Amino acid sequence: MKKNVLFVQGNEACVEAALYAGLDFFAGYPITPSTEIAELLSYQLPKGGGKFIQMEDEISSMCVIIGASLTGKKVMTATSGPGFSLMQEAVGFAIMTETPCVIVNVQRGGPSTGLPTSVSQGDVMQARWGSHGEHAIITLTASNNQDVFAITVEAFNLSEIFRTPVILLFDEVVAHTRERLIMPEPGEIDVVKRLKTSVKEGTDYHPYLPREDGRLPMSDFGEVHRYNVTGLMHDMWGFPSENPKVVYGLMHHLVDKIEGHTKEITMVKEFFIDDAECLLISYGSSARTALHVVENRRARGERLGLVELQTLWPFPVDVIKERCASVNYAIVVEMNMGQILHEVKKAVDDPDKVFLANQIDGSFITPTDILNILRIIQGKGA
Amino acid sequence: MPVRDYIRERFFPHIWCPGCGHGTVMGSMIRAIENLGIKKNDIVVVSGIGCSSRICGYLDFHTLHTLHGRAIAFATGVKLSRPELTLIVPMGDGDACAIGGNHLIHAARRNIDMTAIIMNNSTYGMTGGQYSPSTDHGDFATTAPYGNIDQSFDLVKLLLGAGASFVARTTTYHVRSMIKILEKAIIHKGFSVVEILSQCPTYFGRKNKFASAVDMLKYYKAHTTPIGSKEKEKNPDLIERGIFFQEERPEYCAEYDRIIEKASKAG
Numbered sequence: 001m002k003k004n005v006l007f008v009q010g011n012e013a014c015v016e017a018a019l020y021a022g023l024d025f026f027a028g029y030p031i032t033p034s035t036e037i038a039e040l041l042s043y044q045l046p047k048g049g050g051k052f053i054q055m056e057d058e059i060s061s062m063c064v065i066i067g068a069s070l071t072g073k074k075v076m077t078a079t080s081g082p083g084f085s086l087m088q089e090a091v092g093f094a095i096m097t098e099t100p101c102v103i104v105n106v107q108r109g110g111p112s113t114g115l116p117t118s119v120s121q122g123d124v125m126q127a128r129w130g131s132h133g134e135h136a137i138i139t140l141t142a143s144n145n146q147d148v149f150a151i152t153v154e155a156f157n158l159s160e161i162f163r164t165p166v167i168l169l170f171d172e173v174v175a176h177t178r179e180r181l182i183m184p185e186p187g188e189i190d191v192v193k194r195l196k197t198s199v200k201e202g203t204d205y206h207p208y209l210p211r212e213d214g215r216l217p218m219s220d221f222g223e224v225h226r227y228n229v230t231g232l233m234h235d236m237w238g239f240p241s242e243n244p245k246v247v248y249g250l251m252h253h254l255v256d257k258i259e260g261h262t263k264e265i266t267m268v269k270e271f272f273i274d275d276a277e278c279l280l281i282s283y284g285s286s287a288r289t290a291l292h293v294v295e296n297r298r299a300r301g302e303r304l305g306l307v308e309l310q311t312l313w314p315f316p317v318d319v320i321k322e323r324c325a326s327v328n329y330a331i332v333v334e335m336n337m338g339q340i341l342h343e344v345k346k347a348v349d350d351p352d353k354v355f356l357a358n359q360i361d362g363s364f365i366t367p368t369d370i371l372n373i374l375r376i377i378q379g380k381g382a
Numbered sequence: 383m384p385v386r387d388y389i390r391e392r393f394f395p396h397i398w399c400p401g402c403g404h405g406t407v408m409g410s411m412i413r414a415i416e417n418l419g420i421k422k423n424d425i426v427v428v429s430g431i432g433c434s435s436r437i438c439g440y441l442d443f444h445t446l447h448t449l450h451g452r453a454i455a456f457a458t459g460v461k462l463s464r465p466e467l468t469l470i471v472p473m474g475d476g477d478a479c480a481i482g483g484n485h486l487i488h489a490a491r492r493n494i495d496m497t498a499i500i501m502n503n504s505t506y507g508m509t510g511g512q513y514s515p516s517t518d519h520g521d522f523a524t525t526a527p528y529g530n531i532d533q534s535f536d537l538v539k540l541l542l543g544a545g546a547s548f549v550a551r552t553t554t555y556h557v558r559s560m561i562k563i564l565e566k567a568i569i570h571k572g573f574s575v576v577e578i579l580s581q582c583p584t585y586f587g588r589k590n591k592f593a594s595a596v597d598m599l600k601y602y603k604a605h606t607t608p609i610g611s612k613e614k615e616k617n618p619d620l621i622e623r624g625i626f627f628q629e630e631r632p633e634y635c636a637e638y639d640r641i642i643e644k645a646s647k648a649g
Contacts, residue, residue, distance in 0.1 A: 024463070025459070025462075025463055027459065043645075046638075046641045046642045046644075046645035046646070047645045047646060047648070049642055049646075051462050051463060051638060053458070053462060055455070055458075055488075056484050056485065056488040057484065059452065059455070060452065060455035060458070060484075060485050060488075063448065063449065063452045063455035063456045063458075063459065064455050064456070064458050064459035064462075065459060066456060066459060067428070067446070067455070067456040067457060067458065067459025067460040067461075067463075068459035068460065068462065068463040069459075070446065070459075070460065071459075071460055071463045071464045071467075073463045075459075089449055090449060090452065093448065093449055221426055221444040221446070221460055221464070221467070222423065222424070222426070222444065222464050222466075222467050223423070224423060226422060226423065226442055226443055226444050226445070227444070227445070228390075228438070228439050228445045228446075228447065229445070229446045229447065230439065230446075230447035231447065231448060231449060232447070237392075239390075239392075239393050239439060240439065240447075
């Protein structure tokens with residue numbers, strides 16, 4: 001059968017993937033460079049009976065999707081830096097209440113209003129620690145449209161499996177680059193459905209009592225089980241509790257369910273790493289530039305390799321430590337002042353052999369930006 | 383069903399202070415729902431943060447205790463995805479009108495079918511009695527030790543301006559009419575708001591020379607009057623109570639169903 005091939009923007013690939021994953025409900029607020037996601041979904045969602053709502057701000061957009069998720073719907077919102085800042089309190093609410101949802105942040109230049117139409121990867125740490133309090137979070141990213149599609153479906157799957165918000169950290173270049181997308185057939189990529197409780201009406205349902213495997217089957221609002229959902233620390237009924245034992249147990253559950261599954265959440269793509277002497281580590285659109293440099297230098301016989309991170313959080317410490325053990329040096333390629341650099345330095349045995357090649361002026365990182373660092377490391381001068 | 387069948391006794395005692403008006407509102411809500419005969423599984427109560435918002439946990443419905451000011455936004459998500467459910471959103475005056483003011487007016491503008499109950503005690507009770515957007519000019523609060531220089535919202539006028547299709551006000555003294563008003567608000571198809579003046583003897587009362595909750599209730603009796611009464615003509619300072627406005631208007635979820643119909647046909 002002939003494949004359905006589209007020529008689309010990254011934002012559109014994200015929309016197609018969300019629909020593929022079973023998106024029922026989207027709420028959002030216009031913001032560059034993510035707006036196309038809202039525009040396209042306002043058109044597509046109602047065709048299949050899904051719902052779209054444009055809210056008064058990003059705060060309410062995030063709250064609306066959590067409310068919709070609790071009725072059993074697959075939900076998403078999309079924004080960029082300033083809107084992502086506004087969403088943080090409700091992201092914490094979704095973490096605390098274990099409500100599946102997907103949040104797309106198409107990164108632009110910051111801080112503040114920054115560079116609305118320019119590329120940046122400055123929100124890596126905000127995705128990790130933007131919401132207050134101790135917590136764990138899943139954050140995924142991609143460098144091209146085909147991967148945007150796969151990663152978006154994966155984001156929905158992980159949010160259902162772990163009952164947690166999942167952040168899709170795209171960037172302006174990925175979002176606005178038009179390129180080929182081969183649409184996967186239905187069934188080609190696994191789609192995880194919501195795990196619903198099998199507890200019958202009249203039997204006590206404990207919404208926050210994990211099964212042995214750590215998963216918590218849900219009951220939709222409006223169905224037979226009536227229970228309480230709160231952003232306060234809570235017991236297995238979802239009722240507020242300050243009991244230190246209950247609080248300790250919940251804190252560990254919320255963090256361990258993600259950090260304890262880092263290996264299965266981790267997705268990386270590897271290029272020419274087997275005999276690499278110099279390893280580039282990159283993600284998002286920066287990884288496109290990094291791959292170009294690696295392929296180019298390989299053609300000249302230089303042993304460069306690339307690890308492209310698709311999972312940023314939980315950070316794949318073990319993978320990075322292992323891959324860096326056998327190389328002479330590693331260069332982290334990113335469009336910020338070293339947000340993933342520091343994670344890599346923490347992960348490896350010898351942090352002194354990890355360097356940064358970056359771009360922070362709003363223009364897209366070029367091969368020259370990487371080669372300049374490479375020359376310095378190789379002792380060839382700037 | 384007796385009132386007790388609507389509450390989660392497991393979670394009592396409640397957190398409210400002696401003399402607080404919020405329990406009266408909760409009792410009236412339950413009686414209104416009982417009178418309307420709505421099934422417990424069909425009701426979702428969404429609240430924000432504050433003393434009043436704790437109502438949610440004590441009630442045996444689907445209950446969602448959310449973030450400060452955001453209850454209406456969460457409720458919008460629940461309602462739009464399951465329009466057949468009855469949404470009730472109890473809030474305090476600070477919750478609904480300060481931090482949540484934007485969501486309040488926009489939900490009114492959309493005319494999405496839910497009932498916002500604003501328990502107005504003119505103070506932030508849970509944090510210890512600071513002035514709120516409904517604390518009157520000249521009143522005292524823990525953050526207005528020299529008297530409040532802010533002007534207060536007239537919530538009825540605010541909501542009428544914002545486009546709510548049902549707007550009412552009552553007090554915890556007028557329990558019988560509160561129940562009737564809540565019944566009408568809940569069955570109203572559209573965004574309904576009921577402002578309920580609810581006493582906070584612990585903080586507002588103490589700062590503003592009310593000796594007891596009873597004095598505050600007597601104040602509600604003496605200083606309010608039914609809409610359009612002759613007393614209001616004689617004394618314009620009286621606060622009117624009753625249903626100010628009620629109009630059938632296209633409801634948001636029903637409008638969205640029309641979009642689904644159009645979009646499906648477009649193919």
